[in-house]
Amino acid sequence: MFDFLFNISQLTDFMGTGFRLSIPIAFAALGGVLSERAGVYNIGLEGCVLSGAFGGAVGAVITGTPWGGVVFALLFAGMAGVVLATLSVLMRVNQIVAGIAINILMLGFTSYFARVFFPDGTASQNISGFKTFEIPLLSKIPILGQPLFNQDILFYSIYLLVPMAWWVMYRTPWGLQIRAIGEYPRAADTAGISVLKTRFVVVVISCALAGLGGAYIVLSQVFVFTENMSAGKGFVALAALILGRWNPIGALMAAVFFGFADALQLRMQFSSPDVPYQFFAMLPYVASILALIVFAGKVKPPAALGLDFIRSGK
Amino acid sequence: MIKVIEFAFRLRTIWAVFLALFVGGIMIAAAGHNPFTAYGALFHGAFIDYYGLGATLVKMSPILLAGLAVIIPLRAGLFNIGGEGQIYMGALCSTGVALYVTGLPDLAHFALVIVAGCIGGGLWALIPAILKAYRGINEVIVTILMNYVAINLVSYFVSGPMMQEGAPYPYSPEIDDHLFLSWIMPGTDVHTGIIMGLLLSFTFWFILKYSSVGIGWSTVGHNPVAAKYAGINVKRQILISMFVGGAVAGLAGTIEVIGLKYRLFHLFSPGYGYDGIVVAFLAGLNPIFLPFATLFLSGLKAGANVMQRAIGLESTIIEAIQGLVIIFTAASLALKFNKPFWERFLNRKEAPSTVKGDSKNV
Numbered sequence: 001m002f003d004f005l006f007n008i009s010q011l012t013d014f015m016g017t018g019f020r021l022s023i024p025i026a027f028a029a030l031g032g033v034l035s036e037r038a039g040v041y042n043i044g045l046e047g048c049v050l051s052g053a054f055g056g057a058v059g060a061v062i063t064g065t066p067w068g069g070v071v072f073a074l075l076f077a078g079m080a081g082v083v084l085a086t087l088s089v090l091m092r093v094n095q096i097v098a099g100i101a102i103n104i105l106m107l108g109f110t111s112y113f114a115r116v117f118f119p120d121g122t123a124s125q126n127i128s129g130f131k132t133f134e135i136p137l138l139s140k141i142p143i144l145g146q147p148l149f150n151q152d153i154l155f156y157s158i159y160l161l162v163p164m165a166w167w168v169m170y171r172t173p174w175g176l177q178i179r180a181i182g183e184y185p186r187a188a189d190t191a192g193i194s195v196l197k198t199r200f201v202v203v204v205i206s207c208a209l210a211g212l213g214g215a216y217i218v219l220s221q222v223f224v225f226t227e228n229m230s231a232g233k234g235f236v237a238l239a240a241l242i243l244g245r246w247n248p249i250g251a252l253m254a255a256v257f258f259g260f261a262d263a264l265q266l267r268m269q270f271s272s273p274d275v276p277y278q279f280f281a282m283l284p285y286v287a288s289i290l291a292l293i294v295f296a297g298k299v300k301p302p303a304a305l306g307l308d309f310i311r312s313g314k
Numbered sequence: 315m316i317k318v319i320e321f322a323f324r325l326r327t328i329w330a331v332f333l334a335l336f337v338g339g340i341m342i343a344a345a346g347h348n349p350f351t352a353y354g355a356l357f358h359g360a361f362i363d364y365y366g367l368g369a370t371l372v373k374m375s376p377i378l379l380a381g382l383a384v385i386i387p388l389r390a391g392l393f394n395i396g397g398e399g400q401i402y403m404g405a406l407c408s409t410g411v412a413l414y415v416t417g418l419p420d421l422a423h424f425a426l427v428i429v430a431g432c433i434g435g436g437l438w439a440l441i442p443a444i445l446k447a448y449r450g451i452n453e454v455i456v457t458i459l460m461n462y463v464a465i466n467l468v469s470y471f472v473s474g475p476m477m478q479e480g481a482p483y484p485y486s487p488e489i490d491d492h493l494f495l496s497w498i499m500p501g502t503d504v505h506t507g508i509i510m511g512l513l514l515s516f517t518f519w520f521i522l523k524y525s526s527v528g529i530g531w532s533t534v535g536h537n538p539v540a541a542k543y544a545g546i547n548v549k550r551q552i553l554i555s556m557f558v559g560g561a562v563a564g565l566a567g568t569i570e571v572i573g574l575k576y577r578l579f580h581l582f583s584p585g586y587g588y589d590g591i592v593v594a595f596l597a598g599l600n601p602i603f604l605p606f607a608t609l610f611l612s613g614l615k616a617g618a619n620v621m622q623r624a625i626g627l628e629s630t631i632i633e634a635i636q637g638l639v640i641i642f643t644a645a646s647l648a649l650k651f652n653k654p655f656w657e658r659f660l661n662r663k664e665a666p667s668t669v670k671g672d673s674k675n676v
Contacts (some may be wrong), residue, residue: 043454083641087641087644087645087648091645091648091649092648093644093645093647093648094644094648096393096454097393097595097644098644100393100395100591100640101595101637101640101641101644102641104588104591104592104636104637104640105634105637105638105640105641106637107633107637108630108632108633108634108635108636108637108638109634109637111630111633111634112341112628112630112631112633112634113634115628115630116345116628232458232459232462235455235458235459236459238452238454238455239455239459242452242455276470276473276474278466278467278469278470278473279466279470281466282462282463282466282467285459285460285462285463286463288455288459289456289459289460289463292445292451292452292455292456293445293449293451296445296449296450296451
């Protein structure tokens with residue numbers, strides 16, 4: 001069952017699949033890290049991934065280029081983010097309720113508008129996706145070269161965005177503000193930071209990032225949009241960010257772990273046809289739950305996570 | 315006047331529904347159809363037409379129970395998003411008992427099938443509850459992830475050990491007919507599951523409002539620290555409320571099998587567990603309003619197909635409207651009635667008129 005680990009070409013193939021499957025989760029988890037560090041649960045990541053996937057399909061079809069898909073994905077997921085931020089930050093709807101509402105709304109909207117835009121289903125979608133290109137020299141590294149450095153632009157961008165997010169969060173005043181708001185919003189407010197404005201902006205960025213994850217599924221992996229195609233990736237991302245201890249780099253590593261778990265179950269489905277495929281299909285979700293159990297209690301979420309902020313003394 | 319405004323405010327979820335239908339109407343118009351014809355066809359097909367009403371009530375039975383499965387644990391502060399998985403596990407356990415336990419008197423067998431469904435759903439919900447109570451793991455994520463596990467598990471059983479021989483599609487053999495729920499509307503599929511749902515809604519309204527158990531849960535939900543000082547075992551209440559919620563969802567799975575399909579099908583629930591979340595909030599988390607909220611949502615779903623046949627509008631518009639309904643109700647429930655504001659507003663409006671009256675007298 002595991003003999004592919006000792007065959008170089010099969011191993012690089014497997015690792016390539018693992019890294020690619022981790023990308024949507026990584027985008028969503030990075031978005032989730034940002035919003036939760038600012039103290040806002042983003043249960044709506046799943047809906048944002050889905051709206052990003054839909055935006056990716058619509059944009060690529062309308063403009064004829066995958067870049068149009070990226071723009072629409074950012075736009076649609078960003079709009080979902082505006083709704084989520086309005087509800088959970090400004091109107092102080094319970095953050096979990098608001099997130100669930102966004103998921104149900106985006107599932108309904110994408111299903112309906114997909115039928116309107118693509119009346120003949122996947123057949124009428126002519127989606128031009130991103131092409132892979134090799135990064136000179138690096139792609140020649142044995143084993144790791146091809147899986148990591150012969151990919152497309154969205155793949156590389158997560159490996160640029162994560163260090164950037166880390167740098168913004170830990171090395172810039174704005175990052176300090178975000179973290180302060182997530183830990184002790186009253187103190188941040190006293191220091192003159194607008195808690196609501198910052199949270200609003202961060203939630204919108206968070207959803208837009210998750211939308212890029214959805215765009216990656218459509219523009220780099222499957223090249224069609226289907227109903228509810230996010231299939232729980234946004235929820236796995238929520239587990240990944242806890243596992244990654246609310247740190248962008250940790251979240252990326254956790255996403256890679258889940259991507260590899262997914263790649264492993266896909267490979268095992270083919271290599272062990274005598275074992276019912278359902279057991280492999282549930283593996284990524286079981287892995288997420290087990291990871292939460294193992295790491296629970298050892299990690300501390302941002303102190304003000306899930307609490308709404310009211311400026312008192314008015 | 316202030317009383318009228320306050321009353322209008324209390325009805326805010328109803329305004330939210332109208333707003334959702336209004337925005338949905340704009341979307342229908344944008345798709346090139348007349349919204350009034352569309353809604354007319356939908357509501358006639360869902361509530362006026364006898365067979366249409368039957369279809370509505372058939373959908374209503376599981377959604378009503380799934381709604382209760384959200385409301386009950388939420389009293390104790392737990393978000394049960396796992397209704398879908400609990401429905402599947404309830405149906406799985408019930409079908410297992412229905413097919414493989416033999417030699418019992420009919421009534422005992424029937425009771426055992428019901429109990430098995432409740433236990434299946436309840437135990438499935440107990441896992442996230444234990445993780446929440448003893449390890450502090452967020453129950454939202456765990457319940458959602460467990461839905462995917464449960465759906466795959468049922469899919470495995472009905473395409474493997476429990477599969478009907480020679481079936482073209484994964485489903486189990488038919489259960490014995492002494493287990494069937496009886497029909498209550500001649501010519502339609504409406505079964506006694508709807509009565510169970512209504513009775514349970516009323517029962518849980520009473521339990522949550524008047525019993526010490528319900529009040530204990532509310533205390534845990536509002537302020538776990540205070541509950542602890544009041545001598546409530548918070549962890550135990552978390553486990554019990556989730557188990558009860560899961561059991562009710564499990565029952566929803568059971569009645570789908572013994573009331574409607576008579577077999578366990580692969581992917582048999584079209585998201586009833588998630589619909590339960592929508593109706594729970596639409597009902598303002600109050601079991602007594604739940605039947606009305608569920609009737610409305612089930613009507614939308616049942617009428618959608620009629621509408622699609624009548625005017626050719628995509629029935630998935632209903633999913634979009636359902637999303638709008640939950641967004642607007644969630645927002646409306648967060649609003650607080652600002653009495654001083656409205657009092658000032660009314661006084662400001664009345665003030666100039668008295669001045670005008672005075673000037674006339676002069």
